[in-house]
Amino acid sequence: MSNSPGRRASFRPQQDETLQKGKKRSVDFYIVSRLLGYIKPYRTLVAWAIAITIAGSFLGPLRPYLTKIAIDDYIAHGNLKGLTVISIFLAGAILLDGIKQFITTWMTQIIGQKAVLDIRMDIFRHLQKLPARFYDRNPIGRLITRTTGDVESLNEMLSSGIITILGDLLQLFFIVVLMAWIDWQLTLIVLSILPLMIWATIAFKNRVRIAFQDVLTHQARLNTFFQEHLTGMSIVQLFNREEREGRKYASINADHRDANIRTVLYFSIYYPLIETLSSAAAGLVIWYSGVRLLKADLSIGVVISFVQYIWLFFRPLQHLSDRFNVIQTAIASSDRIIRLLDEKEGIEEPAGKREIECFKESIAFKNVWFAYESENWILKDISFTIRHGEKIAIVGATGSGKTTLINILSRLYPFAKGSVSIDSIELSDIAEHSVRKLIGVVMQDVFLFSGTIRENLAFGKPDVTDEEMREAARIVGADRFIDQLPGGYQYRVLENGTGLSSGQKQLIAFVRALLYNPEILVLDEATSSVDTETESLIDAATARLMSERTSIIIAHRLSTVQKADRIIVLHKGVIRESGNHQELLAKRGLYYKLYLLQHPEQTLHIGENGAPA
Structure with a gap:
């Protein structure tokens, strides 16, 4: 946009503000439309909840009107029979209103819980499809906040927000209609306070939305910091960082506290203001009613019913402000969730993606370039071929790009330039799951899930039999320590294998890979964290395993690669040497x-x- 002076420049701030508002409205509409998509599968239940809400919305406003009839038409005239009949009607209205509230509350909660279940499942499925780059730039604590706090905010809106707002609006409509039917002058006095309440509610809504966005931002920071430091607590303790990290946490916690206090400040101003305005309306009605009573221009029943209507009138307004608060929080949370769901998934699959049943010929890297950021190249013009059945070793210093090659082959990261193919088929033309079915990776840092030893061993092959599992464990030599664990294969592994040694976790990873039975076996520093005895067990097992399949060994320790058919030496992302x-x-x-x-x-x-x- 031009920055030329004159009338265009003076008009620009107003134009920008208009564009901002238009963009804001379109974003909110988009968010709401996405949320409605989660309610759509339960539209029958929603329809029943709306129908019952509409049908029962007059029951609350009907009670003061029946009170007026009871006082003016029956009590004032000593009509006991009529008073009994109207009392029965009043009791019936109260009972039906209670039943209506029970049914609508139950239905809306069911709708909310079902929709939230679908949202959580969509988030989890989506997270499993996102590329590795996404996890490089997004802390785990922040993602946990999306699936817990943010989704819970949506639950509150979906279960008690929209339909309840409809019920409150209908209740306000019937209250105003019945008040006007009884006495239009007193109705105008009550409504005279309404503009002030609307202004206060709008001002409150705008400020609270910003405040709640701050709360959610600081909550994500808090969760991220907490999760990271629980995971790395041993590092904190080893480096005597307890006090310093405690001060950092105190600072983040203080920011979270201050953001919450800002929301409390707005509520502490808003609710007393609404209460004062409603009390002022009641005072005006009582004063004006007293004047008219002295003139015999008003009945006692009308005065009592109007006092009841005032509290009924302002109660839905307060509920609406609460609902606005819920909705504002949910919109802020929804924005975060939808931005997460709209994150582009992994490498785009072409329309005619190929399936590979087995690996027959070769893997070819041709002039491959790769960088994690811009043109800070990790791999530079890499070319080599791995033939079927060949045992290849890749060695080099830390940071030379060894593991990056495997990440590219496994389609965890896309390369920038060049070509990678399996059996002369471009890697990008092969379905991700088909590529990963061929490759089994044993990494240096073994990750174990919470659950039993058996569940971790069968992670890549859920239908494995007990006999197959025990045979694989025997081949690797893991059966010795597994049988000694309490419960054996049913031993419960704690988070990330806490309680097991590095060597034991490594052996479990080898058994898991053996059961997966890949055609291409990758050992990424797989023996660097085991003792000599465990390494000898693994060497014997891997020798048998690699004799029948293509193998890629990544290692710092050259003693582990000497028997490889070919060794590729990487240095600063470039192949420097190749040979046995x-x-x-x-x-x-x-x-x-x-x-x-x-x-x-x-x-x-x-x-x-x-x-x-």
């Missing part, structure tokens, strides 16, 4: 230097051809 162990030693290049760093005692024992002298 003896060939690379004979070149006396980078691999040779890495080998000597790890085996300094071998310096004088390596011949010119790479073999021990």
Whole structure:
């Protein structure tokens, strides 16, 4: 937009404000339309709840009118029979109103709970489809807030918001109609307070929305900090950071407290203001009624019914303000949830995506470039081929891009330039699940889910039999420690395997991979955190496992890759060398230097051809 001076520049702030308001309204409409989509499957239940709300909305306003009839038509004339009849009608109205409230409350709560269940399931399914990049930039605590606090705000609106607002509005309509029917002058006095209440409600609504957005933002920060520090509590304690991290938490907690206090301030102003206005309306009605009573221009029944109507009239207005508060909180939460659901999912699947049943020929990387951010390249012009049945090792210093290659092959991250293919089929043309069905990865940091040992072992193959599981555990050598655990395979694993050693978790990961039975086995530093005895068990198991399938070994420790058919040496994202162990030693290049760093005692024992002298 031009910044030229003159009338256009002077008009711009107003124009921008109009655009902002228009954008705000369109965003709110979009949010509401998305939320209604979750209620649509339960439209029959919603229709019944609305119908009962509409049918019963006159019952509350009817009670003061029946009170007026009882006083003016029967008590004033000593008509006991008529008083008994009207009392029965009054009791019936009270009873029916109670039944109506029970049914609508039950129905709306059912609708809310069903819709919230669907929302939570959509969020969880969506989170499982989001790419790894999304989790790199979004703290887990923030995502937990989306599925707990934000969804709970929606539950309150869906279960007690919209239909209750309809009931309150209808109740206000019947109250005004009946008041006007009884006495239009007193009705005008009551309604004279309404503009002030509307102004107060609008001002309150706008400020509370901003305040609740702040509360939700600080709540997400609080959850993120808390989750991270519980997970990393051992690091906090080892580095004596308890007091300093406590001060950080106190600061975040104070921000959350202050945001909540701001909302409390608005409520503490609003509710007394509404109460004062309603009391002022009651005072005006009583004063004016007294004047007319002295002139014999008004009956006692009318005065008593109007006093009742005043409290009935302002009660739905207060309810509406509460509902506005609920809705504002829910809209703020909905905005966050919908932005999460609108996050672009993983690599887009082409229309004719391919399915691969098995791996037959080769995996080819051709001139592949990759960067996590802009052009800060992690991999640079990478080209190599892995033939079926070949055992490949990838070595290099930390940060050289070894694990990134596997992330690309597993389609966790898309590469920027180049080509990756499996059996001459472009990786982007193959369905994600089909690629991942071929690949089994055993990582350095093993993650175990809360549940039994059996559930963790069968994670990739839920239909595995007990016999197959025990045989796989025996091959890997994990059966020894599993059988000694209380309950054996039914032993309950705590969060992320707390209570098991690193070696035991690693063995479980090997059994899990063996049961998954992948055609391409990836060992990503899989033996770096185990002791010598456990490593010997794993070496024996993996030798048997890798003899029948294509294998990719990523390692720092060169002792684990010496038997590989081919070793690829990465350095700063570039392939520097390639060959088997003896060939690379004979070149006396980078691999040779890495080998000597790890085996300094071998310096004088390596011949010119790479073999021990």
